[in-house]
Every structure is written in C-alpha cells, then in structure tokens.
Amino acid sequence: MRLPRLVRDDTTVPFFRFRMPAFALSAAVIILAVVLLFAKGLNFGIDFKGGTLMDVRTPGVADLSAMRTTLGGLGLGEVALQEAGEPDEVLIRIERQRGDEEAQQAAVGEVKAALEQLAGPGIEYRRTEFVGPKVGEELREAGIFSVLIATALVMVYLWFRFEWQYGVAALAALTHDVFATLLVFSLLGLEFNLSIIAAILTIVGYSLNDTVVVFDRVRENLRRYKSMKLDALLDRSLNETLARTVMTSLTTLLALFALYFFGGEVIEGFTFAMIFGVFVGTYSTLYISTPLLYYLKLRAEPEAAAGEPAGAR
Amino acid sequence: MQMSRWKVWLVLGVCLAGLLSLLPNFLSQQTLDRLPDFLPKNRIVLGLDLQGGSHLLLEVEHGAVINDRLESLVNEVRGALRSAGIGYRGLGVQGQAVSFSLTDPGQLDEARAQLADLNPLLPAAGFGTGSTRELAIEAGEGGRFAVRLTEEAREQRLISAVTQSLEVVRRRIDELGTREAVVQRQGADRILVQVPGERDPENIKRLLGKTARLTFHMVNLGASLDEALQGRVPAGYMLLESAEDTGGPQHYVVKRQVEVSGENLVDAQPTFQQGEPVVSFRFDNLGARKFGKITQEHTGELFAIVLDDKVISAPRIREPILGGSGIISGSFTAESANELAVLLRAGALPAPLEVVEERSVGPDLGADSIRAGAIASIVAVVLVVVFMAAYYGTFGLLADVALLANLVLLLGAMSFLGATLTLPGIAGIVLTMGMAVDSNVLIFERIHEESRLGRTPLGAINTGFDEALRAIIDANLTTLIAGAVLFHFGTGPVRGFAVTLVIGVLTTMFSAVTLSRFLVTGWYRRRRPATLPI
Numbered sequence: 001m002r003l004p005r006l007v008r009d010d011t012t013v014p015f016f017r018f019r020m021p022a023f024a025l026s027a028a029v030i031i032l033a034v035v036l037l038f039a040k041g042l043n044f045g046i047d048f049k050g051g052t053l054m055d056v057r058t059p060g061v062a063d064l065s066a067m068r069t070t071l072g073g074l075g076l077g078e079v080a081l082q083e084a085g086e087p088d089e090v091l092i093r094i095e096r097q098r099g100d101e102e103a104q105q106a107a108v109g110e111v112k113a114a115l116e117q118l119a120g121p122g123i124e125y126r127r128t129e130f131v132g133p134k135v136g137e138e139l140r141e142a143g144i145f146s147v148l149i150a151t152a153l154v155m156v157y158l159w160f161r162f163e164w165q166y167g168v169a170a171l172a173a174l175t176h177d178v179f180a181t182l183l184v185f186s187l188l189g190l191e192f193n194l195s196i197i198a199a200i201l202t203i204v205g206y207s208l209n210d211t212v213v214v215f216d217r218v219r220e221n222l223r224r225y226k227s228m229k230l231d232a233l234l235d236r237s238l239n240e241t242l243a244r245t246v247m248t249s250l251t252t253l254l255a256l257f258a259l260y261f262f263g264g265e266v267i268e269g270f271t272f273a274m275i276f277g278v279f280v281g282t283y284s285t286l287y288i289s290t291p292l293l294y295y296l297k298l299r300a301e302p303e304a305a306a307g308e309p310a311g312a313r
Numbered sequence: 314m315q316m317s318r319w320k321v322w323l324v325l326g327v328c329l330a331g332l333l334s335l336l337p338n339f340l341s342q343q344t345l346d347r348l349p350d351f352l353p354k355n356r357i358v359l360g361l362d363l364q365g366g367s368h369l370l371l372e373v374e375h376g377a378v379i380n381d382r383l384e385s386l387v388n389e390v391r392g393a394l395r396s397a398g399i400g401y402r403g404l405g406v407q408g409q410a411v412s413f414s415l416t417d418p419g420q421l422d423e424a425r426a427q428l429a430d431l432n433p434l435l436p437a438a439g440f441g442t443g444s445t446r447e448l449a450i451e452a453g454e455g456g457r458f459a460v461r462l463t464e465e466a467r468e469q470r471l472i473s474a475v476t477q478s479l480e481v482v483r484r485r486i487d488e489l490g491t492r493e494a495v496v497q498r499q500g501a502d503r504i505l506v507q508v509p510g511e512r513d514p515e516n517i518k519r520l521l522g523k524t525a526r527l528t529f530h531m532v533n534l535g536a537s538l539d540e541a542l543q544g545r546v547p548a549g550y551m552l553l554e555s556a557e558d559t560g561g562p563q564h565y566v567v568k569r570q571v572e573v574s575g576e577n578l579v580d581a582q583p584t585f586q587q588g589e590p591v592v593s594f595r596f597d598n599l600g601a602r603k604f605g606k607i608t609q610e611h612t613g614e615l616f617a618i619v620l621d622d623k624v625i626s627a628p629r630i631r632e633p634i635l636g637g638s639g640i641i642s643g644s645f646t647a648e649s650a651n652e653l654a655v656l657l658r659a660g661a662l663p664a665p666l667e668v669v670e671e672r673s674v675g676p677d678l679g680a681d682s683i684r685a686g687a688i689a690s691i692v693a694v695v696l697v698v699v700f701m702a703a704y705y706g707t708f709g710l711l712a713d714v715a716l717l718a719n720l721v722l723l724l725g726a727m728s729f730l731g732a733t734l735t736l737p738g739i740a741g742i743v744l745t746m747g748m749a750v751d752s753n754v755l756i757f758e759r760i761h762e763e764s765r766l767g768r769t770p771l772g773a774i775n776t777g778f779d780e781a782l783r784a785i786i787d788a789n790l791t792t793l794i795a796g797a798v799l800f801h802f803g804t805g806p807v808r809g810f811a812v813t814l815v816i817g818v819l820t821t822m823f824s825a826v827t828l829s830r831f832l833v834t835g836w837y838r839r840r841r842p843a844t845l846p847i
Contacts, residue, residue, distance in 0.1 A: 205795030255747025258693035264685030
C-alpha cells in the first residue's frame with residue numbers, strides 16, 4: 001500500500017506574487033519581536049538569570065499551598081511553585097538572592113530544611129540546579145555570541161558555495177526565523193534557557209536545508225533557462241522543489257513530535273522551539289529567502305530580454 | 314552503473330566497524346575483559362542527567378587569595394619598619410592595599426628603601442626571574458604609603474592557588490571513593506567537579522566548602538574575655554569563636570602566632586577514645602619537633618586547635634608530646650570525625666571555594682529520563698520508517714535499511730569515542746533520524762523527477778544521486794557548522810546534544826549517500842524493473 005503523493009508534480013503555486021504581504025508580515029514579526037523583547041523581555045530560566053530550580057518528590061500528594069506559605073515566608077524573595085506532571089512532584093524556583101554566591105547556597109539550604117520539616121524526611125530531590133549570577137551572565141553572553149557566530153559562519157559558507165546574493169537572502173530568512181522564535185517565546189512567556197539556545201542554533205543550521213535545496217535549483221535553472229524572467233524562474237524553482245521542501249520538513253517533524261509527546265518535560269521546551277523552527281524555516285524558504293533573490297541582482301539581466309517569451313516553458 | 318569492488322568492501326567494512334563498536338554496550342565487563350585487544354571496548358558514557366550525579370562548578374575566591382597575601386605583607390612591613398627604627402601608624406590592610414603613615418615624614422626615603430627589600434622580582438614564566446616586581450609601592454604626601462600587589466603578582470598568586478586547590482579537591486573527591494569522578498580546571502579560576510551517582514550533593518558541597526586550614530595556637534588565659542569581646546584584644550592576640558556545640562566556652566583569646574599547622578600533618582584518622590569519636594593525627598619530622606618543643610615549654614597551659622578560624626577544642630597540655638602524634642577531641646559524631654580526618658589528609662585549600670553552578674540529578678529522575686528518551690526514540694524511528702516505506706515503497710524500505718545502519722553507526726561512533734550521552738543528546742539522535750531521511754527524500758524526489766523527464770531507470774537513479782549530492786552536502790554542512798559552534802560554546806547536557814548532532818550529520822552523509830546508493834543500485838541490478846516505482 002502506497003500513500004498518494006502529497007505534492008503533485010505539476011504544482012504552480014505563485015509564491016512570488018505573495019512576496020509583498022510576506023515581506024510585510026516578516027518585517028512586522030521582526031519589529032514586534034524587538035519591541036516585545038524590550039517591553040516584556042524573555043522569561044529567562046535560571047541558566048541566564050541565576051537562581052535555583054528544584055524538582056522534589058514528596059512522600060504523599062504535595063500540599064502546594066502549605067509549601068507556598070512556608071517557602072514564601074522564608075524571606076527569599078520570589079519562590080515559585082508548580083506541579084510537575086505528577087501530584088507528588090513539585091518544581092520550585094527560587095529567584096536569585098541578593099549578595100554573592102554564598103547567599104545563594106544558603107537559600108537552598110533554608111528551603112531544603114523547610115521542606116523537610118513540612119513534608120517529612122522522605123522528600124526526594126530529583127533535580128537541583130543552581131546557577132550563580134556570574135555564570136548566568138556568562139551563559140547569556142555565550143548564548144548570544146554563539147547564535148551570532150553560527151549565523152555568520154553559515155553565511156560565509158553559503159557565500160563560498162553560491163554567491164553573496166544567496167548568503168544575504170539566507171541571512172534575512174535566518175534573522176526572521178530567529179526573531180519569530182524569540183517572539184513566540186516572549187509572547188507566550190515560555191521559559192528561555194540554554195536548551196532553547198541549542199534549539200535556535202539547530203534551527204539556524206536546519207532551516208537552511210530547505211533553502212539550500214531551492215538555491216541549488218535556482219542556480220541550475222539560471223544556467224538552463226538563460227532568458228526566463230527571474231520572477232518566473234524563482235517560482236519555477238520553488239515549485240520544482242516543493243515536494244522536497246514539504247517532505248523533508250515532514251520527516252523531521254515526525255521525529256520531533258515523537259520527542260515532544262514522549263521525551264519528558266525536561267526537553268519539552270527544546271522540542272517546542274525546534275518544531276516551531278521547522279515550520280518557520282519552511283515558510284521563510286518559500287516566501288522570504290527565495291523571493292528576496294529577485295532584488296539582489298542575481299544575474300546581469302539585460303532589461304531588453306525581459307520582453308522575450310520564456311524559453312523553455 | 315557499477316560500484317567498484319573496493320567501494321563495496323569499504324561500505325560493508327564501515328557498517329561492520331559500526332556494529333563492532335556498538336557491541337561493548339551490550340556485554341558485561343567480564344566478557345569484555347576476555348575479548349582480544351584489537352576489538353573496540355569503549356562504551357557510551359551516560360551523562361550525569363541520565364545516570365544521576367552532581368555537576369559542581371567551583372570558583373577560587375580571588376579576594377581571599379589576595380587578602381591572605383596582604384595580611385602576611387602587613388607582618389613583613391611591620392618587621393621591616395621596626396628593625397629599621399622607623400616610626401609608623403595606621404598600619405593595616407585597606408581595600409586592596411597595605412597602607413600606613415610615617416610618624417616622621419622625613420624618613421620617607423629610608424622607609425622606601427626598607428620596603429624595596431621586601432619587593433622581590435617575580436619568577437618568570439619559564440626559568441629564572443622576570444622583570445616584574447611583586448609590589449607596587451606608592452608614597453604619597455605626608456609620608457603616607459600604599460603598597461599594592463602588581464597585576465602580574467595577583468595573577469601568579471591566583472594561578473598557583475587554583476593549581477593547589479585542584480590537587481586538594483581531587484584528593485578530597487578521591488576520598489569519596491566514587492569511580493569516574495571528574496575534577497578538572499575550567500577557565501582561569503574555576504574547577505569543575507562531576508561526581509556520578511552521588512545521591513546527596515550536599516555531602517560533596519560540605520566536603521569542598523571547607524578550607525580545612527588547621528592551626529595550633531596558645532590560649533591566653535590572662536586576657537579578659539569581656540574586654541576582648543568589646544574589641545579590646547591585646548596586641549599579637551586574636552579573638553576566636555569556638556566551633557559549634559563543643560560544650561566549652563564560646564570564645565577564646567589566642568596568640569596570633571601559628572605554633573604548628575596542618576601543613577606538617579602526614580596522617581589523620583578517625584578513631585575512638587573512651588567511647589567518643591576523635592581524630593588522631595601524626596606530624597612529619599618538622600611538625601613533631603615544633604609540637605614537642607611547644608608542649609614542653611607550655612606544659613599546663615591551654616592549647617587551641619583551630620580549624621578555619623574556629624576553635625575545635627582547647628585541651629590542657631598535661632605533658633610534653635614528643636612522639637609527634639596527638640588527638641583532636643571535641644564533640645564529634647562518627648561521621649564528622651571521619652570528615653575532618655578526610656579533610657586533614659587531603660590538605661587545606663589555599664583559599665575558599667564557592668559554588669558558582671550546580672546541577673544535580675537524582676538517579677530516579679535519570680532513570681525516568683532514560684525511559685522517556687528510549688520511548689521517544691523508538692516511536693520516532695517507527696514513525697519515520699513506516700512513513701518512508703508507505704510513501705516511497707521499495708525505495709522507502711531501502712532508505713529505512715540505510716536509516717537503521719545510520720543509527721548503528723551513530724551509536725557505534727559514540728561508543729568508539731567514549732562520547733557522553735545526555736538527554737538532549739538523545740534528542741539529537743532522534744532529530745538525526747528525522748533529518749537523515751531528508752537526504753533520501755532529496756535523492757528520491759530527484760529520481761522521480763528525472764524519471765518523469767523520460768530518463769531510463771538507471772539513468773534516473775544515477776542522475777538522482779549525483780545531482781542531489783550538492784544540496785545534501787550543503788544542507789548537512791550548515792547543520793554541522795551550527796553543531797560545532799554549539800559544541801564549542803555549550804556545556805554539560807547541551808554539549809551532549811551537539812555531540813550527537815555532529816556525529817549524526819557525519820554518519821548521515823555516509824549512510825544516506827554512499828550506503829543507500831549501494832542498496833538502490835544493488836536492488837536495481839537484481840530486479841531490472843522497466844519503470845521505477847517512485
């Protein structure tokens with residue numbers, strides 16, 4: 001038994017015609033993302049903010065409100081509690097304490113003592129993560145730096161393999177992908193931690209996969225159809241490779257959804273960012289990077305040739 | 314098309330090597346030991362997030378390192394000025410400097426000369442001495458002096474403090490008896506400690522949180538405690554708190570001078586004395602001699618045993634102790650006596666360490682994560698395999714074979730390298746499975762396209778593989794670049810993700826291109842279909 005082909009062989013989706021609305025949408029996304037990053041910011045996890053995260057399992061069903069009252073009364077600033085999947089499992093976030101690293105450790109000790117008094121000695125610490133203010137700052141810097149470096153390296157690679165125009169177009173699409181991801185994380189207030197940086201870097205690498213396939217075809221078609229108008233040629237390239245674009249994203253999404261539903265809450269954020277990135281990356285290949293090539297003087301096109309009928313249609 | 318014979322062997326060889334490298338993961342250590350040496354024996358190492366354990370990043374406290382040197386400098390300066398008969402006042406550590414004022418500003422040059430004698434050239438990085446001095450001496454108006462450590466001197470002190478700390482930490486961690494603990498320097502002033510399987514991270518933190526500087530001082534019983542508590546401590550003495558619940562007095566006035574210190578210890582063991590846990594210790598020759606002399610001269614007086622500026626106990630010296638060994642008592646439990654013995658054996662840290670990052674995972678959560686990761690992987694592989702077969706038919710099945718080979722190669726390469734598998738690493742494997750078939754999709758779609766254009770089956774297959782190759786390489790290399798950057802900047806579990814992503818990209822390039830071409834052409838030569846089922 002075979003599945004029918006998802007993308008017909010003779011699609012003629014006029015991607016290029018939607019370029020203006022798409023550019024406007026993407027510009028809006030980037031602007032909105034920047035505004036939101038300043039106005040609302042990201043919900044940084046302890047990796048970047050510093051602070052403590054504890055995942056504890058209580059002997060019986062966890063009494064969240066009693067815990068909240070007790071821990072809130074310790075004078076440690078904001079202590080956030082959250083049930084973690086099971087009724088006897090609680091995630092505790094303690095904000096970064098005033099003072100040096102020692103003060104942070106002392107706070108953890110106080111919380112542990114209070115919990116043991118409340119829930120008895122049977123309490124189990126499944127996970128304790130503490131990031132001091134210094135390390136948090138370093139991780140934040142390294143995170144930003146690594147995304148910039150990766151983007152730059154990938155651009156240089158494309159520039160070598162293709163031409164500068166392709167690098168610029170891909171850069172625009174990547175910028176859009178990264179900002180769209182940031183926008184969603186800011187908008188939904190999802191926790192932004194180290195694994196999200198890992199996801200963004202992977203998106204930087206992965207969202208180029210589609211793009212490279214289309215670019216490769218554009219280059220091929222530029223050689224094959226010397227006199228075809230550029231917009232028609234770009235549309236043709238996109239349609240010829242559409243099945244690939246859709247299918248590759250689909251197989252990756254299959255794997256990612258398996259990870260999202262069965263991989264556990266520790267990597268939920270990561271998987272969510274990746275899934276979102278695959279969608280955005282596919283969109284930006286179709287509507288941003290390839291149409292952008294039109295404006296980047298891909299070939300020294302004599303204006304006179306524009307009037308001729310497209311050669312190989 | 315023909316694949317050259319050596320290429321066929323190469324493909325088979327690589328797959329076999331992958332299988333062989335994977336094998337040790339399924340064998341017991343005993344079986345492994347009996348295998349001949351040429352076989353790979355490394356296994357995939359589970360990260361701390363999967364097997365449970367503690368990751369601690371410690372930082373040597375700069376302030377304490379520098380302050381220690383400044384404190385001792387105060388003594389040196391005092392000695393030098395006194396011996397030269399130069400009057401001074403207000404000598405002490407102020408911020409980052411030792412400062413004092415001359416009573417007679419006319420003695421400025423003399424004081425300067427005295428201080429210059431205290432200021433050696435720093436040893437250069439290699440041999441001999443460099444051109445930089447340890448101290449920067451400023452003399453201001455009215456005979457005010459400020460003596461600072463030069464930048465180079467600070468750096469050297471810090472480096473040697475970190476090196477020493479590393480040794481001490483390693484010895485202390487070794488005492489835990491945990492195999493496969495990692496202790497390594499990270500950056501300029503940090504030490505990374507990774508202890509797998511430790512249930513109680515507090516235990517490690519307690520062990521590493523103490524400087525464990527042991528000193529012996531004479532107690533001044535003549536001084537009034539009340540006055541000392543109000544800040545009037547006689548010159549040359551200091552007021553020390555007593556360690557918690559020793560049952561004795563809360564404070565002691567002791568002589569500043571260190572009579573003997575923990576540096577001279579050669580052994581310390583927990584033991585019992587009259588049913589009470591105590592720590593017995595033994596000095597080296599020098600320590601024994603000093604200890605003997607003191608106990609001889611001060612028989613009948615109180616002798617304070619001080620750990621990290623707290624008096625553990627202050628026994629009365631009943632008789633001279635000449636053998637060089639003794640006992641520290643003070644309300645210990647069996648554990649705390651053992652802990653102190655461990656600390657004393659491992660030696661003192663040159664400066665306190667502070668925990669700047671901690672990531673501890675209990676073994677239960679680790680086991681849960683392994684289970685979740687395994688289920689997710691299996692579901693992902695099944696989904697992708699079924700989908701490819703359902704969508705591309707025979708070609709899909711061939712791609713599935715290549716995919717499974719890819720999985721074997723990926724895990725085999727990880728075993729061979731002894732790479733660490735973390736939960737994000739498992740995510741990387743799953744992601745690789747999803748992305749690996751992308752290459753096959755590109756090839757198959759191209760073959761489909763070429764068939765439609767009227768090429769012969771063989772021509773379509775060959776063109777499909779050849780033409781798709783460029784895009785496959787480009788696509789994988791961009792992912793490789795991102796993975797490499799992540800590996801460079803990432804730490805811990807995230808780095809594990811980068812590892813599987815990078816290895817996965819490499820094995821994918823092999824399996825999706827070379828191996829699947831091998832499979833597809835092999836299939837074609839046996840069947841010779843008139844049209845391709847794609």
